[in-house]
Amino acid sequence: MTQILIVAEHDGTKLNPSTARCVTAARQVPDAKVTVAVLAAAPEAIAAEAASLAGVDAVLTVAHPANAQPLAAVLAPQIVALAADYSHVFGPSTSFGKDVMPRVAALLGVSQISDLMAVDGSHQFKRPIYAGNAIVTVVATAGQKVVATVRTASFDAAGPGGSAPVTAASPNVALPTHTRFVSKAEAKSDRPDLQTAAKVVSGGRALASAENFKLVFGLAEKMGAAVGASRAAVDAGYAPNELQVGQTGKIIAPQLYLAIGISGAIQHLTGIKDAKTIVAINKDAEAPIFEVADIGLVGDLFQVVPELEKLLG
Amino acid sequence: MRKIMVGVKRVVDYNVRVRVKPDNSGVVLDGVKMSVNPFDEIALEEALRIRERGEAGEIVAVCIGPDDAQQQLRTALAMGADRAILVKHDGLLEPITVARALKAVADRESPEIIILGKQAIDDDNSQATQMLAALLDRPQVTCASKVEIKGQTLVVTREVDAGLETLEVDLPAVISADLRLNEPRYVKLPDIMKAKKKPLDVIEFASLGLADPGQLKITHYEPPKARAKGIMVKDVAELLAALKTKGLVS
Ligand SMILES: Cc1cc2nc3c(=O)[nH]c(=O)nc-3n(C[C@H](O)[C@H](O)[C@H](O)COP(=O)(O)OP(=O)(O)OC[C@H]3O[C@@H](n4cnc5c(N)ncnc54)[C@H](O)[C@@H]3O)c2cc1C
Numbered sequence: 001m002t003q004i005l006i007v008a009e010h011d012g013t014k015l016n017p018s019t020a021r022c023v024t025a026a027r028q029v030p031d032a033k034v035t036v037a038v039l040a041a042a043p044e045a046i047a048a049e050a051a052s053l054a055g056v057d058a059v060l061t062v063a064h065p066a067n068a069q070p071l072a073a074v075l076a077p078q079i080v081a082l083a084a085d086y087s088h089v090f091g092p093s094t095s096f097g098k099d100v101m102p103r104v105a106a107l108l109g110v111s112q113i114s115d116l117m118a119v120d121g122s123h124q125f126k127r128p129i130y131a132g133n134a135i136v137t138v139v140a141t142a143g144q145k146v147v148a149t150v151r152t153a154s155f156d157a158a159g160p161g162g163s164a165p166v167t168a169a170s171p172n173v174a175l176p177t178h179t180r181f182v183s184k185a186e187a188k189s190d191r192p193d194l195q196t197a198a199k200v201v202s203g204g205r206a207l208a209s210a211e212n213f214k215l216v217f218g219l220a221e222k223m224g225a226a227v228g229a230s231r232a233a234v235d236a237g238y239a240p241n242e243l244q245v246g247q248t249g250k251i252i253a254p255q256l257y258l259a260i261g262i263s264g265a266i267q268h269l270t271g272i273k274d275a276k277t278i279v280a281i282n283k284d285a286e287a288p289i290f291e292v293a294d295i296g297l298v299g300d301l302f303q304v305v306p307e308l309e310k311l312l313g
Numbered sequence: 314m315r316k317i318m319v320g321v322k323r324v325v326d327y328n329v330r331v332r333v334k335p336d337n338s339g340v341v342l343d344g345v346k347m348s349v350n351p352f353d354e355i356a357l358e359e360a361l362r363i364r365e366r367g368e369a370g371e372i373v374a375v376c377i378g379p380d381d382a383q384q385q386l387r388t389a390l391a392m393g394a395d396r397a398i399l400v401k402h403d404g405l406l407e408p409i410t411v412a413r414a415l416k417a418v419a420d421r422e423s424p425e426i427i428i429l430g431k432q433a434i435d436d437d438n439s440q441a442t443q444m445l446a447a448l449l450d451r452p453q454v455t456c457a458s459k460v461e462i463k464g465q466t467l468v469v470t471r472e473v474d475a476g477l478e479t480l481e482v483d484l485p486a487v488i489s490a491d492l493r494l495n496e497p498r499y500v501k502l503p504d505i506m507k508a509k510k511k512p513l514d515v516i517e518f519a520s521l522g523l524a525d526p527g528q529l530k531i532t533h534y535e536p537p538k539a540r541a542k543g544i545m546v547k548d549v550a551e552l553l554a555a556l557k558t559k560g561l562v563s
Contacts, residue, residue: 011475073446094474096473100443105409105440129436130437136531137535176452181478185477241458242474247434277561
């Protein structure tokens, strides 16, 4: 049997939805027993959430004050200790998983499979390279531990309905003190979360100022959508960094992606390839975004967006 | 004075639209423009700025790659690196092997700060920094958008999914550069001439005595699924109608 350990992502109190997506990926591995590990200062409530996911067979908790913030150097040796009993270790391909999982892989002496997007077998997977312009099939050596980050946009979240047993573990490892958490600046908003929203309204360089970018926020609010942005819009300071969509930003898969004044550079498109419906508003009929758009409108966003907002009532 | 080591990878230029070979054995690389990985340029630029503030001495650029990567190392020297080291290896390299080779170089060079790009835009693996830090048993800070040196520590702000996070780490440390850390300088012609005289050592990968485990095999390349052809609408009313048909607005 294949034993898969999933490293849970959480904010100290709640499970991040990326974990439920990892569960779905893990369940696609034939004959897998799926265990979720929650490393936190106080893991109980998070563990209960993980235990209630369908497809989770067991939950492990590691309670330690040093786990209050997700520091890769602190978490990795604990995960490595837990991993002894597992053939596979999965984490989400989010900023959390991308930070900690390669450190785990290195300590285990293996390369990681980054951004796993399809499971072909217990040791065969697909992943994107070149900003998604090629998909490769990767085969891991039998008998080697498989460490992977799961491309969350490729898998639906596992639903409720589980009732896995929760066990406390206390790996006996020395934790480094060379890395210390200082602070966090998180934008608090009532808007839907970009990574999980069903609809996303995204703005590009064409918005031309932070003031104008409010048009995007306004339309998103009217549509009940999350807000995204191109790199150009973030670099110019029209939108905060956590809204960047693309190869080096967030990879998302909403039902609707509405791109406003975004040209459609390769690096941007790789972040939205899995969107169900892509709508593009751009004044340049030749813009590459129209090559991937399901619905395109050539027009000036400064006329189109207010009109759209008005018609939406 | 503090030494900084910077990673430089030779990759397909970010403007190239990479295509899969018809026989699915790889991607088309013949005659394609090659460049320094954009994130590595940012990493080097940060090293240069640290030195310009008087907080570092020597900057060593290191590449694990083919002989042709000397071109990219020359670019790094032209930007301002003092020395370059090429660990020569042809063919595909796994992340763990790259990290082990970088560690071998770091063991010889003993840099206090190592800056790599947060990912290479060819294989998009995003593993080298974390792995190197693990192998060195030193701190890592990935996706840095601001780096400050305070005595024997680094205070680094990093871009994370929820916003920004600031960490303090003891030196030596390994960090990876994100897009907004800085904007790399342009190389000027006189610098290119000067770079020709700077030292560039070539080390054979085999001489490092590292096992190249070959744990992951890429067996097949395919293009991504194409999206179905879309429609163009002529005005906002039509757009709204199309969205309603799909049930995307009420
Ligand atoms: C290493 C690397 C990583 C990168 N990662 C990312 C990433 O993760 N995400 C990302 O987005 N980019 C990324 N980029 C940048 C990417 O290459 C593009 O530069 C960027 O996406 C362009 O943003 P944009 O479409 O907003 O701007 P532009 O390309 O400048 O496009 C603006 C568009 O707006 C249109 N327009 C102008 N005025 C109007 C108007 N009044 N009404 C309607 N339309 C108008 C124009 O026709 C144009 O198509 C990366 C680049 C590199 C090198």
